[in-house]
Amino acid sequence: MSFIPITSVVIGPEEEAAVLEVLRSGKLAQGPVVAELERSFAELCGVPHAVAVSNGTVALVAALEALGLGPGDEVITTPFSFAATLNAILESGATVRFADIRDDFTIDPESVRALVNERTKAIMPVHLYGLPADMPALTAIAEAAGVRIVEDAAQAHGARIGDRAVGSFGVGCFSLYATKNLQCGEGGLITTADDAVADRLRLLRNQGMRVRYQYEVPGHNWRLTDLQAAIAVPQVGRLAATTARRAANAERLTAGLAGLPGLATPTVPEGRGHVWHQYTVRIGADAPLTRDDLGKRLEQAEIGYGLYYPRLMHHYDCYVGHPRIAADATPRAESAATQVLSLPVHQHLSEGEVDRIVAAVRGAFDA
Numbered sequence: 532m533s534f535i536p537i538t539s540v541v542i543g544p545e546e547e548a549a550v551l552e553v554l555r556s557g558k559l560a561q562g563p564v565v566a567e568l569e570r571s572f573a574e575l576c577g578v579p580h581a582v583a584v585s586n587g588t589v590a591l592v593a594a595l596e597a598l599g600l601g602p603g604d605e606v607i608t609t610p611f612s613f614a615a616t617l618n619a620i621l622e623s624g625a626t627v628r629f630a631d632i633r634d635d636f637t638i639d640p641e642s643v644r645a646l647v648n649e650r651t652k653a654i655m656p657v658h659l660y661g662l663p664a665d666m667p668a669l670t671a672i673a674e675a676a677g678v679r680i681v682e683d684a685a686q687a688h689g690a691r692i693g694d695r696a697v698g699s700f701g702v703g704c705f706s707l708y709a710t711k712n713l714q715c716g717e718g719g720l721i722t723t724a725d726d727a728v729a730d731r732l733r734l735l736r737n738q739g740m741r742v743r744y745q746y747e748v749p750g751h752n753w754r755l756t757d758l759q760a761a762i763a764v765p766q767v768g769r770l771a772a773t774t775a776r777r778a779a780n781a782e783r784l785t786a787g788l789a790g791l792p793g794l795a796t797p798t799v800p801e802g803r804g805h806v807w808h809q810y811t812v813r814i815g816a817d818a819p820l821t822r823d824d825l826g827k828r829l830e831q832a833e834i835g836y837g838l839y840y841p842r843l844m845h846h847y848d849c850y851v852g853h854p855r856i857a858a859d860a861t862p863r864a865e866s867a868a869t870q871v872l873s874l875p876v877h878q879h880l881s882e883g884e885v886d887r888i889v890a891a892v893r894g895a896f897d898a
């Protein structure tokens with residue numbers, strides 16, 4: 532019986548050939564391969580611009596800076612995310628407000644609406660686990676309030692609402708980190724339909740230069756390299772197939788796990804296209820075992836799992852009392868953090884492996 536990991540990275544011959552070509556060109560920094568990645572990813576998202584940067588956290592920071600956010604401004608986001616979401620807002624100088632979540636684990640628009648005030652400058656939904664947040668409702672709130680939307684789409688490459696891709700509703704921020712659905716070790720992409728925002732992002736990324744040594748704004752070095760882009764480009768072409776395999780695994784897991792007392796399998800609201808970065812179940816108070824018991828049983832069965840995320844970001848000591856984090860109450864998010872567990876769903880699983888995961892979970896519930 533071999534271990535089934537929660538993520539599995541397989542770099543194939545297409546990526547190898549593309550990287551070798553860059554190595555042999557002698558031009559390793561940002562160049563034509565980054566431009567090709569930007570072109571293909573913008574097309575995938577149905578937007579005119581994608582700007583590549585060094586990682587997903589930088590994508591969020593760059594989006595906020597390009598929109599002119601800073602001290603005194605408020606950004607409303609979800610507390611149920613990876614720390615990068617919070618850190619990026621803090622890095623921008625803005626203040627963080629937290630809205631609560633829905634049963635699908637994405638930000639609740641009603642809770643967002645209650646937090647909007649004259650200091651609000653942006654709403655930052657997270658398409659958690661690959662499920663798009665309720666963008667139609669959030670877009671309506673943002674438009675009424677005259678605030679921007681920055682989508683944390685780090686986990687949601689190619690996810691859709693109807694025929695619209697995430698990253699097309701606001702400024703979209705994607706990660707190409709090693710474990711994401713599209714990955715090159717480290718990398719990020721920012722999508723936008725706003726020409727001025729795209730232009731500013733390109734300036735900020737390259738020390739404020741459009742032309743060498745002609746500094747137009749104080750900038751940064753946020754560039755991605757052609758070496759990294761070469762790993763990502765072939766994956767953009769395969770993304771639809773990768774997502775389809777993940778979706779098939781999710782469907783098989785959901786069918787197999789039906790009917791277990793206190794176990795909630797993921798819900799996908801009507802019209803939303805989940806890309807299954809994670810397959811996350813919830814072990815309720817009425818289940819015969821706790822989330823941590825289930826984790827132990829999975830370990831014994833040689834099955835990897837993840838807790839995304841075991842605590843709300845701002846509940847860690849290093850953030851408590853931070854002057855730019857408002858202590859908004861989010862009881863549903865707090866409860867979710869104690870009950871979620873993610874099972875392997877990646878595209879390299881065989882049906883037999885999916886069945887082994889189902890059997891292990893069912894066995895834990897029956898014991």
Ligand SMILES: *Cc1c(COP(=O)(O)O)cnc(C)c1O
Nearest residue numbers: 586587588613615685706707708
């Ligand atoms: C991975 C991730 C990020 C950050 O991306 P990096 O490329 O690791 O910097 C931001 N937000 C969420 C929700 C993520 O999962």
